[in-house]
Amino acid sequence: MQNTIVFGACLMAIVSVGPTARQHGAENNIESERSTNVSEAGRYDNPIAPVVRKNVRVAYQIKTDRRKGDVAAGLHYLAKLARVYEELGIAASERRIVGVFHGDAGYFLLKDPVYRKAANSAGPNPNKRIVRKLLEAGVRLELCKSTMRQHGWTGEDVLPGVKIVVGAYPRIIDLQLRDYAYIRL
Numbered sequence: 001m002q003n004t005i006v007f008g009a010c011l012m013a014i015v016s017v018g019p020t021a022r023q024h025g026a027e028n029n030i031e032s033e034r035s036t037n038v039s040e041a042g043r044y045d046n047p048i049a050p051v052v053r054k055n056v057r058v059a060y061q062i063k064t065d066r067r068k069g070d071v072a073a074g075l076h077y078l079a080k081l082a083r084v085y086e087e088l089g090i091a092a093s094e095r096r097i098v099g100v101f102h103g104d105a106g107y108f109l110l111k112d113p114v115y116r117k118a119a120n121s122a123g124p125n126p127n128k129r130i131v132r133k134l135l136e137a138g139v140r141l142e143l144c145k146s147t148m149r150q151h152g153w154t155g156e157d158v159l160p161g162v163k164i165v166v167g168a169y170p171r172i173i174d175l176q177l178r179d180y181a182y183i184r185l
Contacts, residue, residue, distance in 0.1 A: 053088070056085065057181060058081065058096070059176065060078060061168065062108075064185065065104040070126045071126055074101065074108070075134065079133065082138075085097075096138075099140070101147075106153070108127045108131075109131065109141060109158055109159050109162045114153060114157040128159060131161070141162045142164070144171075145164050145167060146167045146168070
């Protein structure tokens with residue numbers, strides 16, 4: 001009985017706590033959007049959920065060698081997110097998107113000769129174009145130094161503009177502690 005009372009009091013305390021200052025700040029950055037699906041009565045049929053419009057921070061952990069078409073799935077989804085934010089009119093200065101590559105996905109960020117060997121492929125790295133476009137769009141691409149060491153890759157083997165980080169997990173933890181939303185691919 002005593003445990004039930006204590007649990008109930010704790011639950012009431014949790015429920016009664018209002019939004020934090022951080023949550024209030026986020027609410028001020030949210031803008032409601034509506035779908036263009038307008039019913040005959042002139043109402044929106046499917047409202048779109050509000051989206052934070054300032055100080056957007058997203059960290060992708062990309063560690064599998066999945067593909068989407070000819071390119072790495074992680075790169076594809078990074079580009080898709082950047083494009084959606086751009087279409088919503090969110091300025092590049094208001095969004096920080098980071099892709100942290102490691103494990104089986106590390107070779108996607110390599111120059112052609114090393115990529116061919118790592119991918120057991122005769123052709124050039126098909127990811128070069130999307131990597132360049134992501135970097136131009138302000139997306140930061142990072143490669144784990146531990147993954148590089150494990151495969152014998154050096155900084156010279158990495159595509160221009162890609163940053164090398166001491167380790168994927170410490171970097172992801174660092175980004176999460178800096179309030180980046182975390183997405184794992």
